[in-house]
Amino acid sequence: MVQVKIWGSLAAMTEDQTEVEVEAATLRELLDRLADKYPAIRPQLDRGVSVAIDGRIYNDSWFTRIAPDSEVVLLARLKGG
Template identity: 75%
Template structure:
């Protein structure tokens, strides 16, 4: 299981939980698990999110490995301006 910190407004889709646990070994498995466990999060996941794994932000790197002791943070997609 991977502990995922849910950042900011995304918490409203996880019943205001700031941290959840998902069984995942890759970024794709993590996002699929989040959509399955928290259906209210699915629209945001489909629009796009950023995931920080051990301090590095990933957007579409589906096969990025995640270990159970990784620090994982789910954020609304970061966009430059």
């Protein structure tokens, strides 16, 4: 199981939980399982989110591996500028 910290306004879509557990080995599995477990978050996931895994930000790297002890943070999509 992976512990996922839910950042900011996204917590409203996970029943106000700021930390959830999900069984996932890749970024794609993580997002799919979050959507299954918390359907209210699916529209935001479809629009795009950023995921920090062990301090590195990922946006669309679907096959990025996630270790069970990785630090994972889900946040609104970060855009450069």
